Amino acid sequence: MLIDDFKLERYFAKYEFSTKYLISSSDCDGFSLEYILSSADDKEMSLWNNLRFGYTDSRGSEFLRESIASQYKTLDLNNVLVMSPGEANFILMNTILNKGDEIICMYPSYQSLYQVAVSLGAVVKWWKFDSHQNYQVQELESLLSKKTKLLVLNFPHNPTGFLPSVDDLNKIISLARKYNLLIFSDEMYHQLVHDASKQIPSICDLYENSVCLWGMAKSFGLAGLRFGWVTSHRADILKKMVSFKDYLSICNNAAGEVLTYIALNHKDNFINHNIKKIVKNKKLFSEFVRRNSDLIEFVEPVAGSTALAKLNIDCPSLDYCEKLVSKTGIMMVPGEMFDYGDSYVRIGFGRENFDEVLKIWESYINEKKP
Numbered sequence: 001m002l003i004d005d006f007k008l009e010r011y012f013a014k015y016e017f018s019t020k021y022l023i024s025s026s027d028c029d030g031f032s033l034e035y036i037l038s039s040a041d042d043k044e045m046s047l048w049n050n051l052r053f054g055y056t057d058s059r060g061s062e063f064l065r066e067s068i069a070s071q072y073k074t075l076d077l078n079n080v081l082v083m084s085p086g087e088a089n090f091i092l093m094n095t096i097l098n099k100g101d102e103i104i105c106m107y108p109s110y111q112s113l114y115q116v117a118v119s120l121g122a123v124v125k126w127w128k129f130d131s132h133q134n135y136q137v138q139e140l141e142s143l144l145s146k147k148t149k150l151l152v153l154n155f156p157h158n159p160t161g162f163l164p165s166v167d168d169l170n171k172i173i174s175l176a177r178k179y180n181l182l183i184f185s186d187e188m189y190h191q192l193v194h195d196a197s198k199q200i201p202s203i204c205d206l207y208e209n210s211v212c213l214w215g216m217a218k219s220f221g222l223a224g225l226r227f228g229w230v231t232s233h234r235a236d237i238l239k240k241m242v243s244f245k246d247y248l249s250i251c252n253n254a255a256g257e258v259l260t261y262i263a264l265n266h267k268d269n270f271i272n273h274n275i276k277k278i279v280k281n282k283k284l285f286s287e288f289v290r291r292n293s294d295l296i297e298f299v300e301p302v303a304g305s306t307a308l309a310k311l312n313i314d315c316p317s318l319d320y321c322e323k324l325v326s327k328t329g330i331m332m333v334p335g336e337m338f339d340y341g342d343s344y345v346r347i348g349f350g351r352e353n354f355d356e357v358l359k360i361w362e363s364y365i366n367e368k369k370p
């Protein structure tokens with residue numbers, strides 16, 4: 001199988017562990033093992049202390065699938081498959097797509113959401129958003145054809161932090177229902193909503209013809225666990241997916257299952273902590289943008305951990321980012337990594353040292369001012 005490089009991931013690979021500061025990460029700081037275990041009750045501690053490293057159930061152990069299902073309104077453990085998020089995306093595309101099929105995907109998007117489909121010979125049609133988060137639900141209908149197999153959504157959205165209203169979400173689902181269209185809903189940032197009144201439900205609780213993805217990396221600040229899950233009412237798709245998994249990881253790592261279970265059962269300790277940090281850093285960034293409005297503009301995200309900011313500069317954003325990292329040690333992701341023109345950067349709000357990094361960036365900006 002031939003597949004293009006994952007630009008964003010390759011850019012991270014170049015700098016993430018060699019440079020001093022990161023200002024574009026989509027994950028929040030990783031919590032410690034001690035923090036996870038300090039949330040555990042006696043029953044959960046006993047699971048941890050009695051852990052054995054044999055194979056686990058390839059669907060995910062029952063205790064974990066039950067806990068995952070309880071996060072949703074319409075699911076039980078049979079609607080859940082546990083696997084790493086990248087694996088889930090890869091498997092889903094491989095089990096449902098054929099050469100010549102069309103998929104509709106939001107633009108810009110996290111690359112794996114369309115690149116695996118492209119490598120399988122599918123054709124992507126783009127549902128376009130701009131960095132001001134303008135979009136039209138009606139436009140979706142004009143993208144549909146007889147060959148459309150899948151609508152790929154990602155709310156809260158990486159990189160813009162966009163979240164639709166419940167009304168708009170229902171309009172999207174009505175449209176999918178009208179055309180009996182399968183939705184793959186990447187909800188990796190689910191519940192990471194800055195104002196609780198804007199929270200939206202998972203699509204799998206609203207639409208029977210969907211496969212939804214959530215996991216530990218973003219909402220929970222546990223990216224290193226490498227855990228995620230798909231949920232669906234489509235038993236036929238889940239059956240195919242678990243069979244495909246036999247050729248990849250086969251089953252999940254035993255320690256990760258217990259840690260994921262504990263984090264899920266005490267999700268407020270993780271998600272609320274992350275939301276507070278994101279909201280604080282978003283405010284710092286808004287003040288920074290006001291002070292530097294000649295250089296940068298952005299629309300405040302309402303959800304997720306990232307935003308796309310526009311740079312008013314006379315060179316490509318990739319060049320700007322390369323200079324910034326070499327002069328200051330700050331790694332910033334240019335819009336080019338999302339194939340999104342050459343004047344945007346992604347900002348990530350999930351890190352504790354955000355203020356420190358912003359100050360270093362601002363000194364760099366001020367040094368360059370005449």
Ligand SMILES: Cc1ncc(COP(=O)(O)O)c(C=O)c1O
Pocket residue numbers: 026084085086110154158186188215216217218223226227228
């Ligand atoms: C929209 C989206 N989906 C999936 C993933 C993959 O998540 P994980 O790192 O847990 O594999 C990411 C990671 O950045 C993402 O932003």
